Amino acid sequence: MDTPSPNLRPTLDDLTRKLMASYKTIGGINHVDGKCLPSRAAIAAVIQNILRLLFPGFLGDHEMRSLELEVETNGLLRVVQGQLEREIRNSFEYAPPDDVARDEIGKLAERVTVAALANLPNVRALLQTDAEAAFAGDPAALSTDEIILAYPFIEAIAVQRFAHELYRRKVPLIPRMMTEWAHARTGLDIHPGAEIGSHFFVDHCTGTVIGETASIGSHVKMYQGVGLVARSLSGGQALRGKKRHPTIGDRVTIYANATIVGGETVVGSGSTIGASVFIMQSIPPDSLVVYEPSGIRMTSKIRSEATIDFQI
Numbered sequence: 001m002d003t004p005s006p007n008l009r010p011t012l013d014d015l016t017r018k019l020m021a022s023y024k025t026i027g028g029i030n031h032v033d034g035k036c037l038p039s040r041a042a043i044a045a046v047i048q049n050i051l052r053l054l055f056p057g058f059l060g061d062h063e064m065r066s067l068e069l070e071v072e073t074n075g076l077l078r079v080v081q082g083q084l085e086r087e088i089r090n091s092f093e094y095a096p097p098d099d100v101a102r103d104e105i106g107k108l109a110e111r112v113t114v115a116a117l118a119n120l121p122n123v124r125a126l127l128q129t130d131a132e133a134a135f136a137g138d139p140a141a142l143s144t145d146e147i148i149l150a151y152p153f154i155e156a157i158a159v160q161r162f163a164h165e166l167y168r169r170k171v172p173l174i175p176r177m178m179t180e181w182a183h184a185r186t187g188l189d190i191h192p193g194a195e196i197g198s199h200f201f202v203d204h205c206t207g208t209v210i211g212e213t214a215s216i217g218s219h220v221k222m223y224q225g226v227g228l229v230a231r232s233l234s235g236g237q238a239l240r241g242k243k244r245h246p247t248i249g250d251r252v253t254i255y256a257n258a259t260i261v262g263g264e265t266v267v268g269s270g271s272t273i274g275a276s277v278f279i280m281q282s283i284p285p286d287s288l289v290v291y292e293p294s295g296i297r298m299t300s301k302i303r304s305e306a307t308i309d310f311q312i
Contacts, residue, residue, distance in 0.1 A: 034094070035090070035093040035094045036090045036094075037090060037091075037094055038088075038091050038094075038173050038174050038177060039087065039090075040177065040181075042083060042087050043087060043174060043177045044181055045083060046080060046083045046087065047159055047178055047181055047182075049076055049080045049083070050080060050120075050158075050159075052076060053073065053077065053080065053120055054123060054127060055158070056072075056073065058148050058149060080117065081113055081114070081117060084117070085110055085113040086109075087174060088109040088112055088113055088166075088171055089105060089106055091173045091174050092105045092108060092109055092172070093105055094173065095173070097170065112166070112169045112171060115165075115169065116162070116165040116169065119165050120162075123158070123161045123162055123165070126161055127158055127161065129198040129199040130153075130157050130198075130199065130200050130201060131147050131148060131154060132199065133199040133201040133221070134153060134154065134201045134203075137201050137203065138203060151205075152185065152187065152188065152205055152206075153186070153188060153202045153205040155182060155185065155186055156179075156182040156183070156186040156188040156190060157188075157196070157200060157202075159178050160178075160179050160182065160190040160192060160194070163179050163192035164192050164193070164194070164195075164196075166178075166192070167192040167193050176192060178192065179191060179192045186205060186206075187205060187206035187207060187208075188202060188206070188208050189209045190210045191210060191212040191214070192212075193212035193213060194210045194211065194212060194214045194215075194216065194228075194245075195214070195215045195216065196210075196216045196220075197216055197218035197219075197250070198219070199218050199219040200220055200221075201221045202222045202224075202226070203221065203223050203224070205224060206224045206225070207224050208222055208223075208224060208225060208226045208227070209226070209227045209228065209229060210228045210245075211228055211230055212245065213242070213244050213245045213263060214228040214245035214247070214248070215245075215246075215247045215248065216247075216248045217248055217249045217250035217252065217269065218251075219250055219251045220250070220251070220253075220254075221253045221254070222253075223254065223256040223275075224256050225256050225257035225258075226254050226257070226259070226260075227258075227259040227260070228248070228260050229245060229259065229261055230245055230261070230262070231244070231261050231262035231263070231280065242263065243263035243264075244262070244263045245262075246260045246261070246263070246265040246266065247265070247267070248260075248267045249266070249267055249269030249270070249271070250269040250270070251269055251270050252267055252268075252269065252270070252271050252272070253271075253272045254267075254272075254273040255273060255274050255275040255277075257275055257276045258273045258274065258276065258277045258278075258279070259277070259278045259279070260273070260279045261279065261280045262280055264282070265280065265281060265282055266282040267279075267282070267283045268283055268284045268285030268286065269285045269286070270285050270301065271283050271284075271285060271287040271288070271289065271301070272288050272301065273289050274289055274290035275291070276291050277289055277290065277291050277296060278296075279296075283298065284300070286301045286302045287299065287300060287301060288300075288301050
């Protein structure tokens, strides 16, 4: 076994002193002597167990039998409840609600955990529509089983839909930790605050960004690189809680690398947004918007003679 160089210890001691000086002078990225934060490793474990509850038989390491399903589900729920409640309690300890006494935080964490887990059947119902939309919208898909096992989109939207339950209950830190875990794995960046209807599908999904206050209707299909983003963030924290991201109506298709900007921007139901279009104003229902060398062209999909050229 190799032994450390005798000259290594003074070097490490010197580095320790320099880091301690850095910790003292650069304190904004330290968390020392504060409340215990949610654990990134624990949140990752919770997410993977939640996914097993949402998609039983798909993500385990053994064949799932219907006779075993109730027992396994009950056992896994108990594990998830304990894991999640502990992390939610840490999160509320870090940023306690104004109307909750500190000695009540444990009970609040328990209530929020139970309420979020109670919504798992509703999340599953939405995820079934997402899997159906992905299969219907992608001729390369062989089955919904392939969608669940192989498509990064389904993992990202499953995590976002559960994280949204925690976001609605004003849990600090954890919802964003969950969606960023999915973002790192899938390339799809959906804020937990985004409101998303049924039958949602992002094909390929890499690079697509959906902001916190975005609202998306049902039967919406997007492609890679789409951005539903804020017009400007120069206002910083003054913009917190305000509608900053677009609203997308039902049955809208948005092709690759299109960018739709601003909280007042509404894309009307039934519209199609072409690739690489940059939009900063509302689009009427049943419109076709495409990029051409002369600018952006918007055409009514119902009245083909109604064509409007405009610069955005």
